[in-house]
Amino acid sequence: MGEAVARRSCYLGDRCHRCTATSCAHHRWKDPIDVTAAIVPDPHGLSDLLGVWATCLGDAPVLPWQLDVRKNELTCLTGEPCGSGGDEVALILKNPAHARAMVLPEDQGRFFACVERIRALHPAATVVRVRESDGPGRWVAIVAMPDPGRAMWCVGLLADCSGLVDIVLGASSASRLDDMIAAIDDPVILMSARSRRPVAANPAARALLGAALDRPGGLSLDDLLRTSSGVGAAELFEALVFRGRWSGLLAVPSADGEVRLCTARIRALPDRTENLLWVALVPETTDAGDSSAEASRKVTLGEPPAAAVAALATAEDIPAMLRAILAHQPPGMAADAVMRSRIFIAENRVVVTGVARSSQAMPTAEAFPYEGSIAENIVRFGLDHLIVEDTSRSIKPIDWVLFIPKGIRSYFALPFFVGGVLHNVLIVCSTEVGRFGEADMRAFAPLLGPIEAALDRLEETRAAP
Numbered sequence: 252m253g254e255a256v257a258r259r260s261c262y263l264g265d266r267c268h269r270c271t272a273t274s275c276a277h278h279r280w281k282d283p284i285d286v287t288a289a290i291v292p293d294p295h296g297l298s299d300l301l302g303v304w305a306t307c308l309g310d311a312p313v314l315p316w317q318l319d320v321r322k323n324e325l326t327c328l329t330g331e332p333c334g335s336g337g338d339e340v341a342l343i344l345k346n347p348a349h350a351r352a353m354v355l356p357e358d359q360g361r362f363f364a365c366v367e368r369i370r371a372l373h374p375a376a377t378v379v380r381v382r383e384s385d386g387p388g389r390w391v392a393i394v395a396m397p398d399p400g401r402a403m404w405c406v407g408l409l410a411d412c413s414g415l416v417d418i419v420l421g422a423s424s425a426s427r428l429d430d431m432i433a434a435i436d437d438p439v440i441l442m443s444a445r446s447r448r449p450v451a452a453n454p455a456a457r458a459l460l461g462a463a464l465d466r467p468g469g470l471s472l473d474d475l476l477r478t479s480s481g482v483g484a485a486e487l488f489e490a491l492v493f494r495g496r497w498s499g500l501l502a503v504p505s506a507d508g509e510v511r512l513c514t515a516r517i518r519a520l521p522d523r524t525e526n527l528l529w530v531a532l533v534p535e536t537t538d539a540g541d542s543s544a545e546a547s548r549k550v551t552l553g554e555p556p557a558a559a560v561a562a563l564a565t566a567e568d569i570p571a572m573l574r575a576i577l578a579h580q581p582p583g584m585a586a587d588a589v590m591r592s593r594i595f596i597a598e599n600r601v602v603v604t605g606v607a608r609s610s611q612a613m614p615t616a617e618a619f620p621y622e623g624s625i626a627e628n629i630v631r632f633g634l635d636h637l638i639v640e641d642t643s644r645s646i647k648p649i650d651w652v653l654f655i656p657k658g659i660r661s662y663f664a665l666p667f668f669v670g671g672v673l674h675n676v677l678i679v680c681s682t683e684v685g686r687f688g689e690a691d692m693r694a695f696a697p698l699l700g701p702i703e704a705a706l707d708r709l710e711e712t713r714a715a716p
Contacts, residue, residue: 314341317398318405320372321632322639323647340381340391341409345644346651347623355380362393369395369405370646378412382435389413437533440464444519444526447472447484459532461506472528475501491519503532511535559698563705570615572705573606580679581694584687588613588659588680591706594626594673601626601676603653611657623648625664626676636692637664640685654680663687665695667703675706 315328325345343350344366354362358379368375376394395407432439438456440449448471452464463470473484490497501515513532520527559579566572573589580586590605590613599621605613621627628647629637639662642650654662659680667675679695681687 312411314409316341316344316407316409318369318395318407318646320370320403320405321628321634322637323628324639324641324644325646326644340389340411343381343391344393344409345646347648348651353381355382365393365395369407372397372403372405435531437531438513440530440532441520442472442528442530444528447528450527456532459505459511459534460503463504463506470504472530475503487517491517500535501532560701563698563701566705566709569604569709570606572702572709573604575705576677576679576698576702577606577608579698581691581698584679584691584694585681586679586686587682588657590614590678590680592624592626592676592678594621594676596621596626596630596673601649605657605678605680607657607680613657614653617653619649619653625649625678626666626673629664629666629676630673635666638687638689638692639663640687643684658682660684661686663691665692665699667706669707674710677702 316325317328318325327341340353343353343362347363350362350366351359361377362379365375365377374396376392378390378392380388381391382388389411390413392410392412393407394410395405398404398406432441432451432453435453436455438459439453440456440460441451442448443450449464452460457464460470472487476484476487487497497515497517499515501513502510503513505511512535514535515533516531518529520529559575562575562579563572566575569591573591576589577586587609588605588607588611590603593602593604595601600618601621601624602616602618603614604616607613625637625647628634639645639650642654642660642662645651653659657680660682661684662678662680665677665679666673667677679687679691
């Protein structure tokens with residue numbers, strides 16, 4: 252590896268503070284844990300980055316990705332998943348709340364510093380430890396650099412380097428697993444794949460199961476499978492071989508003598524001494540209000556602009572204005588919701604109100620940070636509109652705290668300025684991915700004047716004493 256790196260000319264040239272040679276391996280990698288700013292752009296883009304990674308980490312599972320910084324849109328590219336559960340791990344790059352829940356607290360400072368460098372189009376790399384909902388956790392490496400072929404784009408890699416870290420650290424697998432399961436809130440049991448009986452458990456599992464964990468013959472996975480789901484060990488191992496995991500309901504004897512119904516997720520866990528089964532349990536809770544039935548949305552075709560103008564001119568408040576827009580949208584658009592975001596840049600906040608065609612509750616004068624919002628993107632890049640084709644690929648915090656929980660999969664946003672300052676953003680939403688395009692911007696254009704007049708009138712009404 253050292254010779255391969257040394258054949259490259261030094262990208263830093265006279266700025267090298269480590270040595271005076273024209274070929275310097277120190278410029279490529281500095282620290283094995285945090286190598287932020289050590290990756291240097293080269294003209295071969297992602298393919299070269301993949302090549303460097305393969306040379307450095309061998310067979311580590313790698314997930315390549317690209318980021319459109321203008322749209323704040325991150326797309327995972329074709330490649331090996333980052334181990335099993337790779338989609339969940341990849342979500343840490345998109346959703347800050349998910350990252351705070353997944354990345355260990357002591358690694359979060361390094362992780363978010365790396366993300367900020369990526370968003371600022373700087374070369375960046377780091378390694379962090381990530382929890383899993385139904386696994387032992389892993390070491391994840393993030394490497395990124397500006398795309399040399401496209402302005403305002405980044406390319407990068409997400410890789411599971413747990414195996415390499417184990418080798419480098421020479422850690423005892425038993426102590427590593429004990430530490431990992433102890434940090435998990437839900438009950439987790441490690442069982443011998445040969446005997447199907449417990450060999451370790453975290454505090455949550457001990458609180459749930461009590462003495463059954465340690466009593467000889469007290470807890471057997473075979474018995475749990477047969478009495479709960481009718482599945483035997485053969486079917487379990489078939490699922491582990493061909494799908495990588497098994498999930499189902501298990502009736503588990505609890506410490507209070509009752510039988511608790513739990514959702515169980517089981518994964519194979521190779522170990523240096525024996526093969527283990529990772530059994531994660533989540534006790535079921537009854538939700539009396541659970542209902543998945545929802546009335547079908549009725550598609551309302553647009554009416555002549557005159558009707559829309561009249562409806563907007565007579566709207567008494569922002570929700571009424573939004574309902575008028577939803578009822579008089581251009582033919583064929585079929586938006587499912589409309590939101591208005593009032594922008595207060597100096598106060599670092601936006602206030603969002605929305606209406607929907609379905610029974611889905613929408614925000615009413617709900618405040619969110621300006622930083623990470625649609626408005627920030629519009630101001631930062633001087634956009635006259637913004638189309639988001641798939642919110643699940645977004646890295647904007649507002650998409651993860653507002654739009655995705657409301658079932659919004661795509662939207663377009665239109666800004667309204669007063670004296671050159673952004674005051675309002677109108678957001679037209681759909682529950683379908685890729686619902687809107689440039690043709691929708693043109694179709695919506697005749698409504699912009701009446702909408703702006705309504706916003707100005709209602710702003711004056713709200714501000715009046």
